[in-house]
Amino acid sequence: MSLLATYYVESEMSLVEAGREIALEESVGTWTQVHTSTDWIEKELKATVDSVDKDNNIVVVDYPDKLFEYDNIPQILSIVAGNLFGLSELKNVRLENLKFPEKAVKMYSGPKHNIKDLKEFVDAENRPLVGTIVKPKVGLSPKETSKVAYEAAIGGVDLIKDDETLTNQDFCGYIDRVVNVMEMLDKAKEEGHGNTFYAVNITSSCNEIVDRAVNAVEHGANMVMVDVITTGYSALKMISNAVDVPVHVHRTMHAAMTRNPKHGISMLPISKLVRLCGGTQLHTGSYHGKMHGNTKEIDACKQALTTEWHGLKNVLPVASGGIHPGLVANNLDGYGENCIVQAGGGIHGHPDGTQAGAKAMKQAIDAWTKKIPTKQYAETHKELKTALNHWEKSTTPP
Numbered sequence: 480m481s482l483l484a485t486y487y488v489e490s491e492m493s494l495v496e497a498g499r500e501i502a503l504e505e506s507v508g509t510w511t512q513v514h515t516s517t518d519w520i521e522k523e524l525k526a527t528v529d530s531v532d533k534d535n536n537i538v539v540v541d542y543p544d545k546l547f548e549y550d551n552i553p554q555i556l557s558i559v560a561g562n563l564f565g566l567s568e569l570k571n572v573r574l575e576n577l578k579f580p581e582k583a584v585k586m587y588s589g590p591k592h593n594i595k596d597l598k599e600f601v602d603a604e605n606r607p608l609v610g611t612i613v614k615p616k617v618g619l620s621p622k623e624t625s626k627v628a629y630e631a632a633i634g635g636v637d638l639i640k641d642d643e644t645l646t647n648q649d650f651c652g653y654i655d656r657v658v659n660v661m662e663m664l665d666k667a668k669e670e671g672h673g674n675t676f677y678a679v680n681i682t683s684s685c686n687e688i689v690d691r692a693v694n695a696v697e698h699g700a701n702m703v704m705v706d707v708i709t710t711g712y713s714a715l716k717m718i719s720n721a722v723d724v725p726v727h728v729h730r731t732m733h734a735a736m737t738r739n740p741k742h743g744i745s746m747l748p749i750s751k752l753v754r755l756c757g758g759t760q761l762h763t764g765s766y767h768g769k770m771h772g773n774t775k776e777i778d779a780c781k782q783a784l785t786t787e788w789h790g791l792k793n794v795l796p797v798a799s800g801g802i803h804p805g806l807v808a809n810n811l812d813g814y815g816e817n818c819i820v821q822a823g824g825g826i827h828g829h830p831d832g833t834q835a836g837a838k839a840m841k842q843a844i845d846a847w848t849k850k851i852p853t854k855q856y857a858e859t860h861k862e863l864k865t866a867l868n869h870w871e872k873s874t875t876p877p
C-alpha cells in the first residue's frame with residue numbers, strides 16, 4: 480500500500496533518472512549527499528520509480544505510506560506536487576494522476592449528496608441539468624439579481640449560480656442576495672416551475688468562509704459555491720462538514736496549472752481531491768466552448784467523479800465557459816446525461832432576454848435527450864431557433 484503519482488516528464492536525463500530525481504527530492508533526498516540520514520529513513524521513507532513509459536514520457540513514482548498524513552491534503556500536495564515543478568534538471572513536468580490507497584480514501588467522507596439526489600431535487604432523473612451564471616458577473620443589486628434568477632427559473636433552468644468575482648461587495652451583499660433570490664425562486668415554484676438550486680458564492684478568507692456558508696444556509700440558500708483553487712481543499716472540506724446543502728465547486732485560476740499539457744497539474748488529481756473533500760459538483764471544462772479543455776482529460780475527470788470509489792458518493796461534472804444552445808449537443812455527446820451544462824452569456828445574451836435564453840438552452844438539452852438534431856428541434860421551438868441564428872458564427876463546433 481502506497482500512493483502512486485503519475486508524471487509527464489521532459490528532461491535531458493533518462494526517464495528513470497528523472498523519476499529518481501523527483502522521488503528523492505520529494506521523499507528523503509536533496510541536491511547532495513547528507514550525513515544525517517538513518518537506515519530507517521532510507522528503508523521506510525524513500526520513494527522509488529515504479530515504472531516508466533518511454534513512448535509517452537510517463538514516469539510513475541511510488542511514495543511509501545509512512546511519508547503521508549493521509550487526512551492532510553496540504554501535506555500530501557507538498558510531496559506529490561511540491562518542489563519538483565522547479566527542479567532545473569527537468570525541462571517540463573506535469574502531475575497527471577494520483578492513485579490513492581483505499582485506506583487514504585476511507586479517511587474522507589466525500590460529498591453529502593450524490594448525482595441522483597441532485598437530479599431528484601430538480602425533477603431531472605433522466606436528463607442533464609441546465610444551469611446559468613447570472614451576468615453581468617458583478618454590479619447587479621440583490622433585487623436585480625433575483626429578477627434575473629426568476630426569469631431564468633421560469634425559463635426552465637435547474638441551477639442558478641453567482642459568478643466567481645461576486646462575493647460580498649457593498650453593491651450586493653451575499654445575505655441580501657440569498658434572501659432576494661430564494662424569495663423569487665419560491666415564487667417560481669409556487670407558479671408551478673418546480674425546485675431550482677441557487678449556488679451563492681461564499682468564497683472568502685479562511686476565518687470567514689464557514690460562517691458565510693452557515694449564514695447563507697440559515698437565510699435559505701439551498702446550495703453554496705466555493706472556488707477551490709483560491710481557497711484550498713481544506714476550506715472545501717470545512718464547508719462540506721459545516722452545512723448539509725450541496726457544494727458547487729468552481730475552479731478559477733486552475734488554468735495556470737492545467738492549461739499547459741507539458742507542465743503543471745492535470746484536472747484529474749484536482750477532481751479526485753475535490754471528491755474526497757466533499758464537492759457535489761465540479762467544473763471540469765467544456766468539450767466545446769470559450770475555454771475548452773483537453774478531451775481526454777475531461778473524459779478522465781468524468782470517470783473519476785462519477786464511478787465507484789471505495790464507497791464515496793459521486794460528483795456531478797459541470798460543463799461551462801462560452802456555451803450557448805448551439806454547443807449543447809457537442810458537450811453532451813462528451814459528458815452524457817450526468818452533468819450540468821451551464822451558460823452565462825449563452826442565456827442572458829439571447830436576443831429576447833433571459834427567459835427566452837433559458838428556454839432555448841433547455842430546448843437544446845431536450846433535443847439531445849430525445850436524440851433529435853438541435854437544428855431540427857429548432858424548427859418547432861422558436862427560442863432555440865433564435866439562439867441558433869444569433870450565435871451561428873460563434874465557436875461553432877467542428
Ligand code: RUB
Binds near residue numbers: 763797
Ligand atoms: C461562464 C463562467 C465560468 C467559466 C468557468 O460564463 O462564468 O466562470 O466559464 O468555467 P459564460 P470552467 O457562460 O458567459 O462563458 O471552469 O468550467 O471553464
Ligand code: MG
Binds near residue numbers: 642643
Ligand atoms: Mg465565471
